[in-house]
Every structure is written in structure tokens, then in C-alpha cells.
Amino acid sequence: MTARALMIQGTSSNAGKSLLVTALCRWLARRGVRVAPFKPQNMALNSAVTADGGEIGRAQAVQARACGLPPGTDMNPVLLKPNTDTGAQVIIQGRAVGNMDALDYQSYKRQAREAVLASWRRLAAAHEVVVVEGAGSPAEVNLRRNDIANMGFAEAVDCPVILVADIDRGGVFAHIVGTLSLLSPGERARVRGFVINRFRGDPALLQPGLDWLEQHTGRPVLGVLPWLQDLHLEAEDALPREPAPAAGPAPLRVVVPALPRMSNHTDFDPLRLHPRVALHFAGPGRPPPPADLLILPGSKSVRADLAWLRAQGWEPALRRHLRYGGRVVGICGGFQMLGRAIHDPAGVEGPPGRSEGLGLLEMETTLHRDKILRNVAGRLAAGGAPVTGYEIHAGVTAGPALERPALHLDHGPDGAVSEDGLILGTYVHGLFHAPAALTALLEWAGLAGAEPVDCEALQEASLERLADAVERYLDTGRLLAVLAERQPAA
Secondary structure, eight states: OOOEEEEEEESSTTSSHHHHHHHHHHHHHHTTOOEEEEOSEEEOSOEEEOTTSOEEEHHHHHHHHHHTOOOOGGGSSEEEEESSSSEEEEEETTEEEEEEEHHHHHHHHHHHHHHHHHHHHHHHHHOSEEEEEOOSOTTOGGGOTTOOSSHHHHHHHTOOEEEEEEGGGSOHHHHHHHHHHTSOHHHHHHEEEEEEEEEOSOHHHHHHHHHHHHHHHSOOEEEEEEOOTTOOOOOSSSOOOOOOOOOSSOOEEEEEEOOTTEEOGGGGHHHHHOTTEEEEEEOTTSOOOOOSEEEEOEESSHHHHHHHHHHTTHHHHHHHHHHTTOEEEEETHHHHHTSSEEEETTOSSSSSEEEEOOOSSSOEEEEEEEEEEEEEEEEETTTOOEEEEEEEEEEEEESGGGGSOSEEETTEEEOEEOTTSOEEEESOBTTTTSHHHHHHHHHHHTOTTOOOOOHHHHHHHHHHHHHHHHHHHBOHHHHHHHHTSOOOOO
């Protein structure tokens, strides 16, 4: 048996592709359909460790959850993790194959295509429906040659397409009509209809435009999704909007430098959602603001991002913060920065070399080509609160600081705590997601009586809201008809 397929493409990045795929996955799963997500090629620095020990985009892990499935590497066979403005680490079926600049990757696409189609065949053979997510826009004519992310994939597997557009940006009708005009006749024929996303206002005012669009293009508008506020889903890549300042008692001030190659900023979702935490991502050009807790996040280019931190004045700010009793957490790359030195003899993340660390923990890190990828569980060393999370790193760290571990995991100790107890470093992403660990860490940082935030429950409720929105706002009869059209094959 080969699964039926439906591909969601967008008129631009952030049009709502990931959201619509996630919504359709949960809606179909609620109907008892064996459904799986698939994104042939993703470019993102937020990644997840799969059940089979590989690495995929974080959005596909969320979509897998929407389907009731463990995430697998076939759900996102090509992941590009940018490490410079023109280059990225290329991950094929969960494993890094090396760093490539944009032109080299264009030449490599033929091999990447074979991996994409092999993953597609396995996924399609095991499910009734596969909901496919495109990348960027299919109208990027400069990337059409050897395309595996949008119409190139749809044509390879004979897959119908729905185009989603973001009305909140303005110009939604121009986005849709312009995108169609840049497609070839065969590609246009694949587009079965449109979904308009993030609508705010009176639907009656929009209806004349919808009528014109259907008449002009000969294709139906399959629905208009409203702006769904307060959805708690992990972001594919872009930093989330910062919440409004917390009301009530003075909140705990948490500041995270917005590193140029920051990875897995979803680590901070529990802090962003906590009613008594004021979380701020500090960008370039301004001095680090006052904080109770400073967190150095993960990074895809640790040495380059450490140099950026120094250029932005963070090193003296960190030392001043610690002198006044402030707390510091380093996660993954941020943990490596806290040590004496970072060695990259093989050029894993850039030119080979050595960088002086911040010198706040007695340890050094050496980067290796083989990544450590694993899901983990254990407890905080102080207090024993349970922790779950995952590791994605190329560094191996050693030194006396590790004799005071931050966590005791099932496979052994992890991280370090400074002698004065003001600094905590760990390789574990997701450190704050377990409610008891979040409470314990906030209390350590100075927030007495911190209540827990259950991100898992919030995400599950958001998935249900998305499925409800499909039922309420989309033409589900037409969606099912599109799915019933044909049996695609690679």
C-alpha cells in the first residue's frame, strides 16, 4: 500500500505551512487515519533527537506528536543548519555529512534527492496519509533547478498541493496570484486550492476578495484561518515574540543573548510562558540589560558566537553580574563557552583553531566530527528534581569542574556547577521543560514559590485547538476529496 499525500506550500516563509501541516495531522489522527508528517528539506537551527537516534527539524517532531507518533529521521530527511551567512551543516536522514556552502549544496542536491525519495517511500508504505510541508516558497525561481523542497518533490511523487498565505502581512491576493504566475503550467495544475492564514476582522469584508480570487484563478479558497492567539507550539526557527511584562509581584528577570547562530531557543519556552518570569532576548548593539539570571544558549558556531559575545560587551557584563550574586546558566554551546578554551582542530564548525573561553569553569572542550545525539532523563544534582531532555553536540568537555555535576542522568553525570553555586552548565536541551525542574531552577535563581508550567499539557491543548480550527474554518469535504484523488508513487 502507498499512502495518499497532500503537500502544503506557502507564498513565503512563515506563511503558516508548519501550522497547517500540524493542524491537518492532528485532525486526521482524530479521525482514526494513520497519518505522518514529512518535510523533504528544512533549514532550521531548532532540531530534535528522534527515537532512532538521529536529528530532524523541531517542527517535524511537533507534527509527529500531532499524529501520535514518535519522531523519526524519515520525517525530515534533509536538514540544513546554517553556520555562516552562506553555508550550513548538511544532515541527511538524521546524520551530519559535512559543511557546505550554498553553491556546493546545489551540486549535492542530486544525492540529497535520492535520500528524500528513499525516506518518502518508507514513510508512504507505513501510513495511510502523509502530509508534506514545503519550504520557503515554490516561486523562488533561482532555486528551481534540482528542487527537492517544493514543486520538484510534488512532481516526483505526483502529489497535489494546497497553497497557504498570510493575510496579516498584507497583500495576500497579490502573494497568491503572483506565486501562481511564477509556476510552470504543470506546477500550477497541482495547486488544488488556497488557505488564508492569520485573518483578523469581519469575514464579510473579506468575502468579495475571496470571490474574486476564486473567479480569477479557477481554484477554491478552502478556508480562512483566524489568528489563533496563545498557541504553545515549538517554533521551527524564528525567535518568538516576547510576551508582555508579567503583572503582579516583581518578576524574575531572565536575559538570553540572541546569538547569531543560536540553536534550540525552544529551550526557553517554559520561561517565556511563566507568569512570573520576564524573558528577554538581547540582540546586538545594546549593552546587556540588568538581569537576575543570564543564560548562554546553544550555538551552531560556538567559537564565532563567543567572539560575537565579546564584541557586544558580554564578558565584563557577565563578571559584573556574578560579583553581585546573579546566576548564570550555560546550555550546550553556552556551557562550552563558560570553560577555559574551545578547541576545533578538525574545523567542525568553521576554520580550525582554538578560542579562549570565558574562564568561569575549570574545563576545556574539543569539538569532534561525530555528534552526540540522545534523549536523556535523570535528576538535578541539587534537590533531585526529575529532568528530561536531549543532547545534540559535537563537543567533548573535560576538566575539574565536571567533578561537581549539574545533573545525574541515567547514562552518567552531566555538566558542572561552580564552587560558589552561582553558575550551572549542562549539555541537556529541554532543561526547563520538566515542571519540577523548572520550579527548582527558578527558586535557585531567586524566584521564591515559583509555580510550575506544564509545557507538554499546553502543547497538547494547542494541538487540539488546531484540529478544532480545521473542523470549524476549513472545507473538510474538499480536503478529503483532494486526498482521495490519487495514489502517489515515487
